[in-house]
Amino acid sequence: MSRISRRTFGGLAGAAAFTLALPVYLRAQGRPKVVVVGGGAGGATAARYIAKDSEGTIDVTLVEANPRYTTCFFSNLYLGGFRSFDSITHGYDRLASNYGISVVNAVAEAVDRDTSEVLLGDGTRLPYDRLVLSPGIDLIWDSVDGYSEEAAETMPHAWKAGPQTELLKAKLDAIGNGEQIVMVAPPNPYRCPPGPYERASMFAHVLKAKGHTDAKIVILDPKEKFSKQGLFSEGWEKHYPGMVEWYGPDVHGGIIGVDPSTDEVETDFDTFTGALVNVIPAQRAGRIARVADLADGSGFCPIDPASMRSAMDERIYVLGDAAIAGDMPKSAFSANSQAKVAAMTIRGDLTGSKVFPPRYSNTCWSLIEDGDGVKVGGQYAPGEGRISSTSTFISQTGEDPALRRATYEESLGWYAGITSDIFG
Template sequence: MTLNRRAFIGSGAAAAAMLSAPMLRAQGKPRVVVVGGGAGGATAARYLAKDSDGAIDVTLVEPTRAYYTCFFSNLYIGGFRELSSIGHSYGTLASEYGINVVHDWAVGIDRDAKTVTLAGGAVLPYDRLILSPGIDFVDDAVPGWSVAAQNKMPHAYKAGSQSELLKAQIEAMPEGGRFAMVAPPNPFRCPPGPYERISMVAHLLKEINPTAKILIADPKEKFSKQALFEEGWQKHYSGMIERIGPDFGGGNVSVDPDAMTLNIDGTVEKVDVCNVIPAQKAGRICDMAGITEGNWAPVVPATMQSRMDENIHVLGDATSQGDMPKSGFSANSQAKVAAMAVRGALTGSKVFPAKFSNTCWSLIDTDDGVKVGASYEATEEKISKVDGFISDTGEDAALRKATYEESIGWYAGITEDMFG
């Protein structure tokens, strides 16, 4: 569903009309509260409502009325998509599936009372709680940078206004200017994401500022699809991109947002735009609920239940679950497993063995798409990879174009699966 102004206003009104309904309609029904309306949360809410045929009262808590997908946001930066094409509203979930959509922040969880407290003061009781809050950033992960500096050095790892800001900064770079990225350490949301972003920035600069340069400070020795990206950078953007890995100081970086500089292992680099993608952790509501170990929330693979509380399920980027990458596809896959487990627990419906899958597509240049993916199964210890695939270097142009077109079809399919 593509967001436009009329749809946004209409869906907002529809969602607002539902706000007084949950407590009235919850009588006699098991109650599920879902926190977070992205690839995990929206999918789980929709499947619970759809497959239970009204037997479960489902409330979705999401602060934003328009949700912008992080997947495909790089294509907006590169000029391949309009921002509106990655924006989605919640009106269909409310009007067609009977989900109580509440636009507010969840600010507290009482696991003993089984309630969620919202910033507006409402308290939502639950029989099962599903948390899909995405990521937050580790404090002081990049010395000199904090969320307070995100307008000067955007992260753009939560899509929407940050994506718009980063693109505007790139477009305003002086001729022959310099773009820098501070890449994150593992694990982080969307392993190929920073490197697809570099590709899309390079594509944009090649068109509007061809003498500009790109610098990557990277703490990792290797990264997802590295051979594919490096082959593509050499082919399409030769001489434009320089990556500094940990052997040369890429893991020892600080920034000065006011001076617009990076200090890479003692060498100060002046840049015109700096995209800082810090180390990441589970969305803070997981910490509030007391269900994290370190930066992430460990889960039981077969059901996505928290290992600290069987009445809470955690999805997507926030989890520590094993072999699956932190991606929109993964969250959507995990949401279906969790929804089936919750529905079985609350209504007695049949629960089938958990199966998971993931594919991550990346665009390197026009019609030059690549992908990596795998299938997974639940073991007692973790979600375990069964088999996988990845694009080959040296593929012909027709195959790369077909891969890109496949990704376009997937985007349409997954967003319909999420939002109806």
């Protein structure tokens, strides 16, 4: 196999010159080919918009290992009993039937950048004129000493939705009054910044609903602060007094490691034992992006902020959690927004269609208790070598309960809308 990396990229000026080259449809026989790897909020959205808006002039193939996709976003509501597992699980049938996308359920093992091909686990090679990678995150198992993929069957992470989510739910439902849940929160950067704290809220909601108000949730955090901290702290005190305790590094002194055989988490301050231990380790870009040499020393992938084009290869785009997206958080809303910019740029590359100035946006909703929803978000634009925030908003402490309920109901509408936008 030829070498799997080209490390040079001529900056924004080079990218601009590249997009002025003759469109692929004038240079190649047949329809230009786009391969998309990853069927989540970034990849499936990109595949759908490229196929839909090109009206069949681009051949789109979506490679996704799983025939059905369980969303990490809203999986906390499943844990809390507000959603069924089926309601957060989606298929790809409409992408194939309505938009002519070839959906391939396989593992993408490598990218041969010299021949412009994606190599699948069965040896198949998929040629591309443009490649979109949206592989999400991989967990860095040894970022927490004693943790491993095997340990996750005892101390679930559930930060990749699916069987781990169901395992965590089963363990949560088995917690008795007076027992303790211990969560090890992840360091920055990671998928869904408010996610661990919404999850702790859902743990508390389930326990409180069963009358288990003597149960405890202890969050051991390597970070000195976290997203929506004031809102969560207010909500925990209001709805779950004495049930949720958050310890930052100035209190616990550092997380030394975990022992799955004893359900213990050791810190410099103390050893915490949980009837349920939820470990969320550090994260990096999904493997396919790293083996393609598209990640830098951070483990994530630098991109052109005006297009989501890889900074390492002008024919590849990296979306969502795997990308270094400046001020944009790693969220489903962000990935969906980035996918539309990439899809527009790819259509411009391949068909000569007009490319408009990019616009990015994000909103992250969190549920603290039934009807008590909060949100944070913003608008973004290409800045000096990065995606920069142009405006932001966040729910305020002390808001009227009617506003909080409206925020929660808004999130339900968003979920219905974005999953339709992603999966057709």
